[in-house]
Amino acid sequence: MNKTSEAYQPLLNSSAKIAIIGGGVAGSTIALRFAELGLDTTLIEKGPSLVNGPPICHLHAGGNLYREICDEQCLTLLQQSIDTVKVYPQSVNIRPTVIALPKTDNGQPEDLLPRLKKLRAKYRELVTQDSDNKVLGEPENYFRFYSRAELDALRNLPLTKTAQHDSDWLIAFAQHVDLDSLKFPVLLVQEYGLSAFRFAAIASLAIEELPSCHLQTDSQVVAIAQQESSLGWQVSTQASVQHQQSPTVIEQHFDYVINACGFKSGEIDDMVSAKRKRMVEFKAAYVAHWPQCQGLWPEIVFYGERGTPQGMAQLTPYPDGYFQLHGMTQDITLFDQGLVASSLESAQPQLAKRFIEKIDKKWPEQLVHNRTLGSIEHIAQFVPTFDTATVAAKPLFGAQQIPGEDADLRAADVSFYGQYYARTEIVKASSALAAADAILNNLVDCGLVDAVQLGDYLTQHYFPVSQQCCEIKVTERAMMLAKQRDYPMALAKNL
Secondary structure (H helix, E strand, C coil), rough: CCCCCCCCCCCCCCEEEEEECCHHHHHHHHHHHHHHHEEEEEEEECCCCCCCCCCCCCCCCCCCCCCCCHHHHHHHHHHHHHHHHHHHHHHHECCEEEECCCCCCCCCCHHHHHHHHHHHHHHHHHHHCCCHHHCCCCHHHHHHECCCCHHHHCCCCCCCCCCHHHHHHHHHHHHHHCHHEEEEEEEEEECECCCHHHHHHHHHHHHHCCCEEEEEEEEEEEEEECCCCCCEEEEEEEECCCCCCCCCEEEECCEEEEECCCCHHHHHHHHHHCCCCCEEEEEEEEECCCCCCCCCCCCCCCCCCCCCCCCEECCCCCCCEEEEEEECCCCCCCCCCCCEEECCCCCCCCCHHHHHHHHHHCCHHHHHHHHHHHHHHHHHHHCHHHHHCEEECCCCEEEEEEEEECCCCCCCEEEEECCCEEEEEECCCHHHHHHHHHHHHHHHHCCCCHHHHCCCHHHHCCCCCCCCCCHHHHHHHHHHHHHHCCHHHHHHCCC
16 A cells, blocks of 8 residues: 655655564554654554554543552653643543542542642743643643532533533533542543543554655564664564464564563563563453433542552443443452562463453353443442443453553653663553653664754654544444444444
């Protein structure tokens, strides 16, 4: 196929050949960042399509879902999320998040205020620096608390299909949530949704238009060797299609290798003898259908202590009455022995066989049924009418890597081994651009990219092809990917 987009205007004249192993959020974003600039980039993905990893549903524009992380991580996530919205606007579901504290929770709503004020001040500062950063609405409206009296008044208003005011997002909430079970005030914050299927669609469509990007799907890396006679790496791949009896091994030379394999990153690290401490956590979200729902629904988070029966409950809305559910309990999103660490012998944490079987094969039907119904019940303790929701699909699942030894880490991007090997270590999707930027700077330091040719685009994001993807094509491709992966097409639609 002749890949030539009218928007493609390479800035670099470089002979460097870059390999990215892994076509998830990080690998796809880095491939786009580099190929848009004109770097010869090969993206190697084991599966048949891009961005098919752990469930993502949230932009994390401020990290308000995580009370346990530090303010610095929250400010980093805010900046990274703003950058992500600017590059991938069609992957964002623009609707706020409501955060409520059940009466069973040990915290108080007022405890959230100091951090929220810092985040609002940072957002205001970023908008003052560059008006293009105003992607989360007006800074003054970044968050707002609502009292019990205000929610009681909203209960009497008619449901609306479009939001003219922030309070419109709370009408259905006020009518359906058991307000007596909550502490007040409740928080409404401009943390938007992020569609994994639409993200995958944008990446796929843009890569098809970029002559500098060579996508190799159904291709598994089986060996990596550092070249003795010259700088760079020899990467050996073979078709990962399982029914092939004796797949051919293909050897390719690259000047620089990027390990973007997510929870399998340790396997590539082991191939190049790169030691690394990391953890891997198997997690799942569940898909429910609630056809009785009406009106506008924000994302709703009911705080709770992780790992206990009262762990956080999260309700993420999609069109046509579909919802994605999280419950931070051992019976829903979390799993016994689902968090494992690397060892002195290997950089790859070893998940139990039952988790690998879920990732590589399929879930037992009874387990899908039990855990999805459990997640519905977990939500229904706060939204009683939600108990009529039904199981809609297999779970959204995967294993998430966490670099280092802090299981609460949420803002991370990249680390390096030697001069010509980088590993992405993002925990949240919005950190992918920061990883791309850090590796681009390393390419400059290594002499593989000329900073003069890049100019301001060493730090500024240059995505003319990615950003020209039209809404209709993004939706069509996203729905096709959802269907191929056996999920409701509603999860690919924009709100």
